[in-house]
Amino acid sequence: MKTKFSEMRTIKELLNNPVVGSHVAVQGWVRTRRDSGSLSFVEISDGSCLANLQVVAEESLANYDEDVKSLTTGCAVKVVGELVASPAKGQAVELKADQLQVIGLADADSYPLQKKRHSLEFLRTISHLRSRTNALGAVTRVRSTLNFGIHQFFQENGFFQVQTPVITTSDCEGAGEMFTVTALEPDQLKKDGAFADDFFHKRAGLTVSGQLQAEIFALSHSRVYTFGPTFRAENSNTSRHLAEFWMLEPEMAFCDLQCNMQLAEAMIKDLVGRVLEECAPDLDLFNKFISKGLLNRLETIKNKPFVHLSYTDAVKELEKADKQFEFPVKWGIDLQAEHERYLCEEVAGVPVIVTNYPKTIKPFYMRLDDGEETVAAMDILVPGIGELVGGSQREERYDLLKARMEEAGLDLEEYGWYLDLRRYGTVPHSGFGLGFERLVQLITGMQNIRDVIPFPRTPGNAPC
Template sequence: MAEMTRISEILRQQPLGELVEAQGWLRTRRDSGSLTFLELNDGSCLASLQILAEEGLVNYASEVKKLSTGCSLRVRGRLVASPAKGQSVEVRADSIEVLGWADPETYPLQKKRHSFEFLRSIAHLRPRTNALGAVARIRSALNFAIHSFFREQGFILVQTPIITTSDCEGAGEMFTVTTLAPEHGHKGDPYADDFFGRRAGLTVSGQLQAEIFALSHGRVYTFGPTFRAENSNTSRHLAEFWMLEPEMAFCDLRGDMEMAEAMIKALIASVLAECSEDLVLFDQHVAKGLIDRLTQVRDCPFVHLTYTEAVAELQRSRREFAFPVQWGTDLQAEHERYLCEEVAQAPVIVTNYPEAIKPFYMRLDDDGRTVAAMDILVAGIGELVGGSQREERYDVLARRMAAAGLDLEQYGWYLDLRRFGSVPHAGFGLGFDRLVQFVTGMQNIRDVIPFPRTPGSAPC
């Protein structure tokens, strides 16, 4: 009896003469006299499996000769050597079962290159294309590598809430979660009658809750969807995105940077080893030189600059930036890319940002002007990681929270962490979708997440 095997395994492991069964979606059909060649792909790898169908099949005239791109098939047959270029094996079919037909007049994916913009309009079908299929496999490999890395480093996974009453960034760009009807009115607090008895929203970060467990378990991380109601339509922003956020007790800024750099190198090494075929696709057709750039990130140390040094480099460049550079303003993507692409020609870790442009939880430096923060910048993306040593001193934290306009009573639980056994601790956040964008070389972040949510758009 034939075993159902993924095409990736058939191409890699099955011996010639083996009876195999493959299932997938038809990429192309080519007729040659009394033979038909079918290209079958099941998403397990970039390569497709060639099926040789002969006119002796019982449904050759009635079905095989009518197959078109997008049809789903189950094929049984023998694995034989292939005389065609670019493939070593093919399947000589004993039977071909059509599981689902695809109307060639209306099926939108044909054997040609489609623009990524067009593919965004058919989010339910675009995973069947070479590029978007490869993105999905790389995304999956990076996901698994993240959990493997932190398990090896002694971290515990914590699921932090998606619905929260805490605005970690203090920017107010949260989606509100409510059960109230639009016409609901209430004197005083408009959310007093709501499900949670107070205003709640979709989280922009799990960091504050992760700190709770870091201060009981030492090393933890959270990895999940986060949300930001920011009306931004750039190629780097999403309304729903995935964040990886490790938190470490008994850790300072230096330890934070070392862990983040080691993690990035480990993730890059993993995807170079496991997804070589898919990376070649992106290297050849999306971002020339991609594999060399990833190899450099894996093998070379990151460059360190303080924020003050970074601003001085930008000012010395005499470059006409769209956003003028001066000490005290936040770095923009154009500044970040210039630093790592032209100054360092390597990933750059920028540290000690001005206190005024960073959130309340970052530890105030001794100079009173900067905080123990760090951003990791990479080519083509800009900021990939943002982190800091957290403020562990109760009085300093309370003062900064009050200055930020936060209700100290509402955040009393966060201050309690500094009242009861506070320790130096640090953490960082990595935008997972930006990591996938960096690894694949894709230009738009909407093309590296399965279902992009952006202003005015939420398909599927």
């Protein structure tokens, strides 16, 4: 049920259901103003959709000379008037102003956004204003649609959302790239055993994954998911990495690797379909200006089944490729982005699910396959991105999990709670992690991950 909390109408509402002759009130920011004789044509946007609303202001308005003629790009206004049929091409209606109130001025000499295309590199320097542009505004709407779609998909399929901790004492990946959370002063940290005197009486950090905690609730509620910010203190300044990013991590009890892959593929197809339906104008913008052929690629992802390859078969495909890779290929290596993209772009032409990776390149919690050389892991590789999803069936057998943890050098006492899950009612279970920003990249065609998150956090960069 929609709640009416304002007399204001959004531009999206007006343009999706225009009622000529109706009196309406809208608020927004000026994109452009041009004068023609006794009229001013003011384009305004409120961010609700890609399209602007043209306001026609006549010189008979009481504040025409004082306010209307002074409007510049970036000014905030409120307009009350009549919705009328528009004689101009490209718009069905326009708003004939009865009142135009200037709410907030923008200094034309210093306002950095004008009626021209700005480079994405420049826009990253003004993260507090870049969401007002067409491209970044469209990213925001797509991101919101995907966020809502994720919750809809999992709620419709019997999953419960679990909020896993942002501050954790468990390192899921064992990568040692966690941000430390401490209440100690720098000089106190220099002492041996300093963390025993810290807030949690042990070393704590910002989470790199909520998976381990999600497993707790999967083994009591069967189907759960966690979706929130994760952090990695990796000193990388590439177009693929962020220090703060969002992760979606579903976890299911009584579910093997096959079940896990089916869920991930169904979810991706569902989300792509939602955006194609709900964000068509935004996707048209991306298809035209950001990534040619984007719409065709998304339709392919939505409509064609994903290709399945074992890691061993994937390596064989790469070894016989008529291409020189920067990173040489042999069995046992961790596939690089160039390998992943080649498999889905050149070999399959659709997303590829690679399974059964060598255990030596995967974390301790993944279930050992028969033969104990590989694990029941799966990665979903997509065009333009490479790895989008990484998941596995979890090792539910106590003795094998304990041995893997010892091999990884983990403190068994510290992770005793995780082993307990295998001592008390253990069952086969599986899950995956999806990097939300990579999903937004896939659907928008944006090449740099910093352009699909509102406030990118990278080495040396946290402006607001």
